[in-house]
Amino acid sequence: MTHQFCTFHVADFLFGVPVLNVQEVIRHQRMTRVPLSHKTVRGLINLRGQIVTAIDFRQRIELPPLATGNDPVIIVIRTGDGAFCLLVDGVGDVIEVDDSTLEPAPGTISSLVREMVTGVYRLKEHILIALEVEEITCQPATVERVC
Amino acid sequence: MKTDLHEQLIKDLLIESFEGLDSFDRDLLALEAGTGGPDILNRMFRVIHTIKGTAGCLGLQKIERVAHVGENLLSLVREHKLTVTRAIISALLRYADVLREMLHLLETTRSEGDRDYSEVLQLLRDLQTPEAAAPAEAAPAEIAPVEMAPVGAPVVLDEEVAAENGWGLFDDSAPTPTPTPTPTPAVPLSVTPAPAVPAAAVVAAVKALPKVSVPSAPVPVADAGAKTSVAETAIRVDVAQLDRLMNLVGELVLARNQIAQHLVTSRDAGLQAVAQRLNHITSELQEGVMKTRMQAIDSVLTRFPRIVRDVANELGKQVRLEMAGRETELDRTIIEAIKDPLTHVVRNSIDHGIEMPDLRTQAGKSPTGLLFIRAYHEGGQVNIEIADDGAGINPERVKQKALEKGLITPDMAARLSDREAVSLIFLPGLSTAAKVTNVSGRGVGMDVVKTNVERIGGSVDIHSELGQGTTIKFKIPLTLAIIPALIITSGGERFAIPQVSLLELVRIEGPDGKNGIETVFNAPVFRLRGKLLPLVYLNRTLELGGTSEMTSADDVRNLVVLQADGRQFGMVVDAVNDTQEIVVKPLGKQLKGLTCFAGATIMGDGCVALILDVLGIGQHAAVLAENRAGTNTSTAAAETTDEGNRQTLLVFDAGENSRFAMPLSEAARLEEFPRGKIERSGRREAVQYRGAILPLIDVANQLGRGPGIVSPDVLQVVVYSDQGRSVGLVVDRIIDIVEEKVVVERHGLEEGILGSALVQGQVTDLLDVRGVIRRAAPAFFTVAPSL
Structure with a gap:
């Protein structure tokens, strides 16, 4: 069995989400911040009349923000609960991977990330971390706040 | 190709028939109530006739045959060969249900099904003979004047005629009253329910009628024709299609705005004019498309008269249904989603809520129960209340039941407040009906209602008073509603405030800008026409940063006065922009x-x-008041029940371990004075205040309480004013301003104290403000009136 992943990179990591979940990739655009929201929520984007929440993937995996001057790229991802935007450093190719190269997520990766990782694919040059889209929007409970 | 067409025709038949049957039901009820217009029977007849015709056309013989039987009965009624009785109405309602069931089967299985409806059909046939339909005595009198028409004929027309009538689909004008030679349609309005009138009187009445009503007879026919064409001006559109349109219009608006921005630099007058037109057209288009998605809640409420009648009849109860706010608009998808929960609650209210007539009479109520359904917009939500004046819910019984079923532990039961106990009915598997009826009591229900409503982001709340009735309140979000809103800016961000919550806008300028806002400890308040208004700084509340704080250069503040939950507060914002109709998106x-x-x-x-x-x-x-998420359910309960008894209280400390409260309305102002400002004249203390002398009264001292914890340099003073004179009550510490329902226990042991009450869960003495002042300065009240 092979799967197609839309890849993106954040810092030195290469991530992939199933290509069927990706609606589109758009350039960075103005967003409205949401006061009191979870820190992973970057703001709201007007996507052709639809209001979509933007999740900062760097915040999600607790990386420092992107250096100023570098705008993130936005991947619009569809899930069962509607769409959301994922802010990433850059988008790579759509690649096809074979199940035979799949390995379970290493036990040593941070618990923040482990929940959303479905597995790791060994590519020729990189390691592709495959993500579960439904889990990306989960807000790490430790920092959850009640409004 | 052929099957496609067939499918399409069946779909049309289904949509048309379901709508037709709904209006058929409504008309029947109107007929029963005697409120229908003259063309009501024609309209009903046409519905059935159309179903019969279309079904015949499509080869749906069973539906056609069933429809036909009812049509016969209807035509007799329409021609006044039969008087409408309760029995006929009930039979016709059942008949409509049978048709619906068959159509549902057709919809889901694409076949007519093989259920046996002969009982209903036989009932309809039996009713066609006047003896069965009306009390025997009155019957001959009823038919007497119309004997010229062939009485037996419609009954003979049975199955063989039906096939021929099949193409009646294209003959919508058919239900013109059969042109009889004699003025038979003399009594178009004589829809008397089961006449118990002496036969002679009826004959006399009927004989007297023709002269009056003949001239009006042709009118209904013409009228009916006009109505059909009105109905044909509406078409059905797929909601998904509307959604797409809506999004496209949103895009168009964006493009329009971008053009507008480029235009700023352009000097081309022609282009300007075109852009302006584009602007207008876009706005109108946007508005138009938005409106198409909205539907009045009436489309749900309209089912209820029938449901109420059926359920009440079945249970032998008498129920009057009243509805308000039928025009309240809701998104279509939401209307679909709340249909079943609402229906369930309505049935429940009649079954569990409203008592049997004799019980009601015993309880001193009118034998007819009242069911009141009200829908209205509030704060970007639609509220739907279903209230009955029935027996109410007994919290003890709910608790017991929940205990029996093991849903709660005895320990929990003991701790539950009445309100929480009543809310237990939302637990799965709980029914308090003593016995299971056809209508409800199977223990599936309220939990499903709750889940369904919560699924669309709404909430259900129940309030019940034993013996007085139960009110169930739904709060439904308007996921895609258009509401008027005020746009404001705070901390550099724009926000929309639903207009319904908005009371007024206050702009504080000049010295007032600096002085108008006072603080009671960390809580800012503003005096608006003599009333203290608690304030919220939006940028602080939302942690936006920015400056709503006073900067020295600018003396202007914008205050938005809002109302929520029956109480008011002011919100300080940076700027008030404008009002707009906005589309609420989740x-x-x-x-x-x-x-x-x-x-x-x-x-x-x-x-x-x-x-x-x-x-x-x-x-x-x-x-x-904090009544979020059931943390403080007891106050929440008090809130809904006794809005009138609620008081806004100023809570403060004065003296050792002494907590006091006084009505906020008696406090004119709250002030702080440096202790150094106190001046003494004799034994009295006073300060200079606004160009006058403000005598001070130390509350703790007056009441003989020991010294409390006092700030060494600042004096906390509550200013009391009466008839232009003021006096300052010195307290130790202002604690809070609370709004609570207060139950005062009078003990009258101490002078200057009205009694004690629980305020915020603590024993608090209520200060007798006038008593204390009178004691300290007896002249204060007596001198003033003579001025």
Whole structure:
């Protein structure tokens, strides 16, 4: 069995989400911040009349923000609960991977990330971390706040 | 190709028939109530005739045959060969249900099914003979004047005629009253329910009628024709199609705005004119498309008269249904989603709520129970209340039941407040009906109602008073509703405030800007026409940063006075922009936990603005009582029951371990004075205040309480004014301003104290403000009136 992943990179990591979940990739655009929201929520984007929440993937995996001057790229991802935007450093190719190269997520990766990782694919040059889209929007409970 | 067409025709038949049957039901009830217009029977007849005809056309013989039987009965009624009786109405309602069932079967299985409806059909046939339909005595009198028409004929027309009638689909004008030679349609309005009138009187009455009503006879026919054409001006559109249109219009608005921005630099007059037209057209288009998605809640409520009648009849109860706010608009998808929950609650209210007539009479109520359904917009939500004046819910019984079923532990039961106990009915598997009836009591229900409503982001709340009735309140979000809103700016962000929560806008300028806002400890308040208004700084509440704080250069503040939950508070914002009709869009599930926002909307320039949830903001900023998430259910209960007894109290300390409260309305102002400002004249203390002398009364001292914890340099003073004179009550510490229902226990042991009460869960003495002042300065009240 092979799967197609839309890849993106954040810092030195290469991530992939199933290509069927990706609606589109758009350039960075103005967003409205949401006061009191979870820190992973970057703001709201007007996507052709639809209001979509933007999740900062760097915040999600607790990386420092992107250096100023570098705008993130936005991947619009569809899930069962509607769409959301994922802010990433850059988008790579759509690649096809074979199940035979799949390995379970290493036990040593941070618990923040482990929940959303479905597995790791060994590519020729990189390691592709495959993500579960439904889990990306989960807000790490430790920092959850009640409004 | 042929099957496609067939499918399409069946679909049309289904849609048309379901709608027709709904109006058929409504008309029947109107007929029973005697409120229908003259063409009501024609309309009903036409519905059935159309179903019969279309079904015949499509080869649906069973539906056609069933429809035919009812049509016969209807035609007799229409020609006044039969008087409408309760029995006929009931039979026709059942008949409509049979048709519906068959159509449902057709919809789901594409076949007519093989159920046996012979019982209903036989009933309809039996009723065609007047003896069965009306009490035997009255019957001959009823038919007497119309004997000229062939009485037996419609009954003979049975199955063989039906096939021929099949093509009646294209003959919508058929139900013109059969042109009889004699003025038979003399009694178009004589829809008397089961006449118990002496035969002679009826004959006389009927004989007297023809002269009066003949001239009006042709009118209904013409009228009916006109109505059909009106119905044909409406078409059905797929909702998904409307959604696509809506999004496209949103895009168009964006493009329009971008053009507008480029135009600023252009000097081309022609282009300017075109752009302006584009602007107008876009706005109108946007508005038009938005409206198409909205539907009045009436489309749900309209089912209820029938349901209420059926359920009440079945249970032998008498129920009067009243409805208000039928025009309240809701998004179509939401209307679909709340249909079943509402229906369930209505049935429940009649079954469990309203008592049998004799019980009601015993309880001193009218034998007819009242069911009141009200829908209205509030704060970006639609509220739907279903209230009955029945027996109410006994919290003890609910508890017992829940205990029996093992849903709660005895320990929990003991701790539950009445309100919480009543809310147990939302637990799965709980029914308090003593016995299971056909209508309800199977223990599936309220929990399903709750889940369904919560699924669309709404909430259900129940309030019940034993012996007085039960009110169930739904709060339904308007996921895609258009509401008027005020756009404001705070901390550099724009926000929309639903207009319904808005009372007024206050602009504080000049010295007032500096002095108008006072603080009671950390809580800012503003005096608005003599009343103290708690304030919220939006930028602080939302942690936006920015400056709502006074800067020395600018003396202007914008205050938005809001109302939520029956209470008022002011919100300080940076700027008030304008009012707009906004489209409420839901927030993604990542933001569901934020109570401060009711949704989001897209502004004219394409940016997103958040819609404030006024109640949520008030609670977040703690200017409204905390009754979030059942943390304080007892006060929440008090709130809904005794709005009138609620009081706004100023709570303060004065003296050792002494907590006092006084009505906030008696406090004219709250002031702080440096202790150094106190001047003494004799034994009296006073300060200079606003160009006058303000005598001071130390509350703790007056009441003989020991010294409390006092700030060494600042004096806390509550200013009391009466007839232009003021006096300052010195207290140790202002604690809070609370709004609570207060039950005062009078003990009268101490002078200057009205009694004690629980305020915020603590024993608090209520200060007799006038008593204390009178004691300290007896002249204060006596001198003033003579001025």
